[in-house]
Amino acid sequence: MTINTFAQQKEVIKLWPGKVPGETGAKHPAELFADTSKNVKRITNITDPQLTVYRPTGKSNGAGIIVCPGGGYRILAINLEGDEVAAYFADKGYTVFVLEYRTPQKREGALQDAQRAIRLVRERASDWSLSKDKIGLLGFSAGGHLSLMAATSFTEQTYSPVDKSDKVSARPDFAVLIYPAYTANGAKKQELNPEIKVTKDIPPLFIFFTADDQNDLPLPLAGALRELNLPFEFHIYPKGGHGYGLRKGNNAAEQWPILAEQWLKNVLQFN
Template identity: 80%
Template sequence: MKTILLIITSCLLTLNTFSQGNERLKLWPGKVPGESEAKHPAELHSDTSRNVRRITNITDPQITVYRPQAKSNGAGIIVCPGGGYRILAINIEGEEVAVHFAKLGYTVFVLEYRTPQKREGALQDAQRAIRIVRERAGDWNLNKNKIGIMGFSAGGHLAVMAATSYTKQTYDRIDKIDDISARPDFAILIYPAYTANGANKQELNPQISVTKDIPPVFIFFTADDQNDLPLPLANALRELKLPFEFHIYPKGGHGYGLRSGNVAAVAWPLLLEKWLATTIISN
């Protein structure tokens, strides 16, 4: 009986998380660019360690919309969960983040981009998502000049790629939405992966092209994260005198999202809220 009750409780919690999303929008009306597989629902991965729900084998990318639970501030955030481009940690780095920032007045869009190991497709998905959100900004009472992207781990890499490759035509035009700019107005990188390169990881990943036109960037990392410190990225931003904020906390590890019990998980949202208020909302 206790087992049945636990299962029911778990299901209710999952349904409650999804109920926060007001609508789901498919990114591609027809064939997905560069995708060889037919469209089908994402698969739930068998690994549920650390109470993380992981999805994979995504061939029909979509965004889930979380409308503000407080007075709207007019800004939209597209959230890219991490997972090494193999899976998406959809609850800890997607849904839970969306609920948190929706309570602060943001309209949040959780992006389910293609996996596994479809980096080019993932960038196409991110660009298309930015264009869709900007095109429909009026439907969500958004300022079309305050549409940003946030990513965790591999999702952080995807976010920085979207922020630096927005002039790159990654797919053939499908409709009028693709005439809209894919440049995010800000980029938030929480423990981003794959930003450093070279034998000593002192060089910027050559895929990332930092120019004077990229949007403001917020970076959060911890010293005990086993992934490469994003110092080359910060140095590239600094050399061009671009607006960015970079925080390195001593402890926290990796993959913590907003989960309680982790000092880094408590710190980064507060720091980000202040940065967004002064850099994006007040401008």
Template identity: 55%
Template sequence: MKIQLQPKKVLLTLCSLFFSLVFVAQAQNEGLIHIWPGKVPGETAPKHPAVITDNHSGEVTRLTDVTDPTLKVFLPDASVNNGAAVIVCPGGGYKILAIDKEGHEVAEWLTTLGYTAFVLEYRVPEKQDGALNDIQRAIRIVRSEANDWKLDPDKIGVIGFSAGGSLAARAGTMYNEDSYAPQDAKDKVSSKPNFAMLIYPAYLDKGENRSLTPELKVDENTPPMFLFATADDSHANSALVMATALRDNKVPVSLHLLPKGGHGYGLRAGNPAGESWPALAESWLKGIVK
């Protein structure tokens, strides 16, 4: 039996299939921004999705081998949207990214406060120069597309944890240094964050006698910062030296140092520090984002 297809029906079927595939592709990529449309500056490996490590201890998902940095977007409910954005930098010693505990979970909390959150998958492992490229580019993308996200371009901040706190500090103090060659018109806007929150930051005290890391250039134009750490954290000196540098340059700074809590707690329940800093940060943000 020979079946003869009518051209119009074939065309309609093909069109329907095409738009279905487009819809599926858009749905899969909804809320995900690849920050480098072309070649990634300084990257020699081909672009591919980040690798999930085999280490899931502490119920943490860890990513490594990031060659295609992205921003994952978390939107607040329209009824609470305050027009401000926060780029979230997970920690992991510049080796991995604790993407859920210090990334997605933090972003979801920020949306309840009215902030549009962007979780940055920056380059790891051991690609500190590339990570600085990534955070600078991420801030420029969010600022240049502020109208699309219903944001105020002057209300774009960063929050970082551990190594992510180091990266957020670098973004807040090295914005006058163009760490990569301009890619497009987005790179014409400023990469300076309007505020920064450093939660148990690390690697900020690599100067002589554990002083401020030399690459961190703090002056009167440095954005206001919120710093949180605990005395029993081996990295706690990072928050102290940064707070001192900010104070010396008359930059608004809020420093909180609790006796106990250790390191790497995110905002999960069961740790006194993890249960304390979110409320303190929320209060501080209300005074900064007006």
């Protein structure tokens, strides 16, 4: 496992020390996507998945959040739904890890990356003074879908073990899903996507969506959770659209972090 240290004490942890499972080509740095509209930095062609670590700016609360940016599995909106979010929660005492998972259109590989990321953070929890039972996910759009897949598929062995990190659990202790994509299925989008397996063992979920989001409402997911009497919190705001991250000027963007913070305090039993 390779660790590099950049300016401002940012640690970069490469997920796969050797061959990346399922990949045949050589590893190379992520590529910048030409579209930078709305001041969003987009990256793609990720072949060497990694975590960028944001340590708390003050006292650590002992919890770790792995952030999964969105981008339709084509790109990652790495500043909007990655770095900016990490800086925000690091300021609240969390140790945050921005996950650069494989793109474009490598969903199987992305799930492998998410599982590996959870295991690496949990196995090395003492390096960041984290509690091994307070490590979870925060995902946006496709990253929300990936977070949900990781939260519901943690018993599946999606890759061959690499090292001792793969002996620990890949189950996140919580998952925060902000405008998650690809959750509904069927002609009228009233059925849960069949790839999402909701069982009594999945962790607590926080779901935030807006009524004017053109993507499918995650109502079938909420219904499946309710049917099994599982712990979750679900918010639907009237306006906000999609892809707003934490950007000021959008009421949904300004409200979800407040709601998520309180929910996390309750789930993680913070004072």
